[in-house]
Amino acid sequence: MRRTRDPAELARIARLxxxxxxxxxxxxxxxxxxGSCSAADIVTALYFYKMRFDPARPDWPDRDRFLLSKGxxxxxxxxxxxxxxxxxxRELLRVKQLGAMLQGHPEVDRTPGIEANTGSLGQGISMACxxxxxxxxxxxxxxxxxxxxxxxxxEGQVWEASHAAxxxxxxxxxxxxxxxxxxxxxxxxxxxxxxxxxxKWRAFGWHVLEIDGHDLPAILDALDTAETAKGRxxxxxxxxxxxxxxxxxxxxxxxxxxxxxxxxxxxxxxGLGVDPAEPFNEQPEFSALAIARRGSDSAPERSxxxxxxxxxxxxxGGAA
Amino acid sequence: xxxxxxxTAMQTASAAETAIRTQPAIRMQNPREVYGRTLVxxxxxxxxxxxxxxxxxxxxxxxxxxxxxPDRFFEMxxxxxxxxxxxxxxxxxxxxxxxxxxxxxxxxxxxxxIRMGVCIPKLNVxxxxxxxxxxxxxxxxxxxxxxxxxxxRVLPNMTVLVPADANEVRKMAYAAVQHVGPVYIRITRNDxxxxxxEDEPFVIGRPVLIRDGSDVVIFAMGQMVSExxxxxEALELEGISARVxxxxxxxxxxxxxxxEYARGMRGIVTAEEHSLIGGLASLISWVFRGRxxxxxxxxxxDRWGQSAHSYAELQQEYGLTASHVAAKVRAVLEx
Numbered sequence: 001m002r003r004t005r006d007p008a009e010l011a012r013i014a015r016l017x018x019x020x021x022x023x024x025x026x027x028x029x030x031x032x033x034x035g036s037c038s039a040a041d042i043v044t045a046l047y048f049y050k051m052r053f054d055p056a057r058p059d060w061p062d063r064d065r066f067l068l069s070k071g072x073x074x075x076x077x078x079x080x081x082x083x084x085x086x087x088x089x090r091e092l093l094r095v096k097q098l099g100a101m102l103q104g105h106p107e108v109d110r111t112p113g114i115e116a117n118t119g120s121l122g123q124g125i126s127m128a129c130x131x132x133x134x135x136x137x138x139x140x141x142x143x144x145x146x147x148x149x150x151x152x153x154x155e156g157q158v159w160e161a162s163h164a165a166x167x168x169x170x171x172x173x174x175x176x177x178x179x180x181x182x183x184x185x186x187x188x189x190x191x192x193x194x195x196x197x198x199x200k201w202r203a204f205g206w207h208v209l210e211i212d213g214h215d216l217p218a219i220l221d222a223l224d225t226a227e228t229a230k231g232r233x234x235x236x237x238x239x240x241x242x243x244x245x246x247x248x249x250x251x252x253x254x255x256x257x258x259x260x261x262x263x264x265x266x267x268x269x270x271g272l273g274v275d276p277a278e279p280f281n282e283q284p285e286f287s288a289l290a291i292a293r294r295g296s297d298s299a300p301e302r303s304x305x306x307x308x309x310x311x312x313x314x315x316x317g318g319a320a
Numbered sequence: 321x322x323x324x325x326x327x328t329a330m331q332t333a334s335a336a337e338t339a340i341r342t343q344p345a346i347r348m349q350n351p352r353e354v355y356g357r358t359l360v361x362x363x364x365x366x367x368x369x370x371x372x373x374x375x376x377x378x379x380x381x382x383x384x385x386x387x388x389x390p391d392r393f394f395e396m397x398x399x400x401x402x403x404x405x406x407x408x409x410x411x412x413x414x415x416x417x418x419x420x421x422x423x424x425x426x427x428x429x430x431x432x433x434i435r436m437g438v439c440i441p442k443l444n445v446x447x448x449x450x451x452x453x454x455x456x457x458x459x460x461x462x463x464x465x466x467x468x469x470x471x472x473r474v475l476p477n478m479t480v481l482v483p484a485d486a487n488e489v490r491k492m493a494y495a496a497v498q499h500v501g502p503v504y505i506r507i508t509r510n511d512x513x514x515x516x517x518e519d520e521p522f523v524i525g526r527p528v529l530i531r532d533g534s535d536v537v538i539f540a541m542g543q544m545v546s547e548x549x550x551x552x553e554a555l556e557l558e559g560i561s562a563r564v565x566x567x568x569x570x571x572x573x574x575x576x577x578x579x580e581y582a583r584g585m586r587g588i589v590t591a592e593e594h595s596l597i598g599g600l601a602s603l604i605s606w607v608f609r610g611r612x613x614x615x616x617x618x619x620x621x622d623r624w625g626q627s628a629h630s631y632a633e634l635q636q637e638y639g640l641t642a643s644h645v646a647a648k649v650r651a652v653l654e655x
Contacts, residue, residue, distance in 0.1 A: 061414070108412070108441045116412055120436045123405040127437060130409020137370070137391065138413065160402035
């Protein structure tokens with residue numbers, strides 16, 4: 001499986017992921033642009049650098065798990081899963097449509113690659129703890145990654161989970177706090193301050209790191225460092241900008257779940273290096289199938305993947 | 321029947337009831353004790369089973385599992401929300417978690433966690449609400465559960481089981497493990513007389529005939545099954561033949577079987593230690609909607625519990641005795 005530790009390549013992928021987020025929000029529809037973009041660099045680093053998984057076997061027991069406790073950032077995760085070929089990429093453009101595979105918040109039984117149902121805030125981190133405990137019980141080396149929102153820390157359950165993770169010494173758990181500083185109606189520090197975060201998680205017994213959540217080398221280092229912590233879970237307090245990468249939305253609470261008009265939409269795509277007039281490329285760039293095709297020496301691997309996921313098979317005569 | 325006659329009849333029923341209650345042949349067992357022992361049996365036969373406890377292990381009796389399988393037992397402290405979502409996470413790694421607390425907290429405190437984390441994705445989490453109904457008589461309304469069946473029944477994908485005795489508790493725990501998906505089991509604190517036998521199979525969804533009769537059918541749940549049997553025995557002395565059916569599977573339920581049990585009956589009475597809203601009365605009223613058979617219910621009117629020095633006082637206060645069931649049967653037959 002293709003992985004990269006090259007920050008420039010990861011930055012390119014993160015721009016691609018953000019352009020998918022913009023497309024999923026679309027024009028004149030509400031969509032969680034702000035929080036999806038603030039988490040996009042972390043999610044990109046997880047899917048394209050750190051995590052072990054197999055898109056052809058979403059239920060592979062030894063995979064690493066990633067779940068968004070802040071389920072409203074689902075668009076960022078959907079974009080990564082689609083590029084890996086967990087499901088056909090055209091599903092991105094059907095997000096939230098009636099009967100669609102991609103729901104407004106993640107649903108484990110509808111979407112390959114999604115690990116749990118989240119959306120009601122505060123619960124995902126507890127589920128991540130349970131997963132980490134279950135994997136350890138089975139002696140698996142899989143790790144569990146989770147992203148928590150800063151506004152989400154208003155939920156008392158976050159702190160219940162933080163006790164549990166520390167008490168049960170869940171060192172296979174790494175949680176990122178997407179500290180974008182904004183809740184739906186303004187700044188957390190003005191409206192309902194729940195910090196200071198590093199001090200609080202240190203007091204709860206966690207291994208705490210603090211980074212700029214858009215600095216890819218820092219994210220990669222944090223992911224590596226987290227693995228060295230023994231006997232305690234890791235909390236990476238990542239300082240982020242809500243709406244990062246979409247100039248008009250950066251730091252603006254109204255784009256938490258706001259509406260873009262056509263001018264916004266086209267501006268946003270152009271800012272991410274995408275020509276809005278160009279048709280959406282439905283071929284996933286990183287799907288195992290695409291990779292197998294590129295490395296045309298592995299015919300049996302290609303057949304295996306095609307058998308596992310006929311929905312991803314290239315059109316006759318087509319090339320990935 | 322006049323008011324005076326009713327009182328006299330109730331007194332008669334009480335005397336009969338007392339006689340029956342004191343019959344030495346009826347074995348009493350504690351459902352919590354049996355539940356705790358059953359978890360250990362299940363733990364031996366199925367390594368996927370893990371148990372989570374909200375600091376009440378010596379009351380819910382998960383303490384036996386803790387002793388036997390310390391690595392598969394999770395003390396979650398007094399944090400039912402986290403316990404339930406943590407269990408969801410465990411189930412997503414292939415475990416079969418049982419969450420345990422008093423029913424009021426297991427179901428009520430963790431409602432949203434059960435709803436989003438467990439029931440929407442249909443996860444294999446078993447939620448066991450202990451000390452349900454009025455059985456925690458001293459602790460008052462905060463600890464008494466008149467609403468748990470209602471809030472668990474309304475959740476799509478949830479299976480809701482209310483054992484009528486300790487034998488059923490054991491069988492339900494096994495059935496819950498066999499069933500893939502969320503299950504809620506409601507367990508009382510009290511010792512319960514056996515109304516089912518140990519070897520009779522339990523099938524989720526199937527109502528069970530406890531005592532046959534030909535005039536009226538009493539559909540009962542939980543503790544009220546034995547009360548209904550006593551009511552039926554008292555009524556027999558008056559020439560009224562009452563059939564008692566244990567509806568221990570509230571959801572799903574075999575509606576055709578319920579209709580079969582009510583066929584030819586002159587009346588239907590339901591009996592539950594739960595609010596009349598959302599529990600057995602609601603279920604039976606819905607199943608028999610549009611039918612001409614007179615139907616009435618014994619249960620908790622729309623009000624909260626309170627402290628008392630004994631369970632019996634609360635049974636009396638809230639109208640949940642055999643006498644109340646018998647009176648309701650007579651009233652239905654008068655219609």
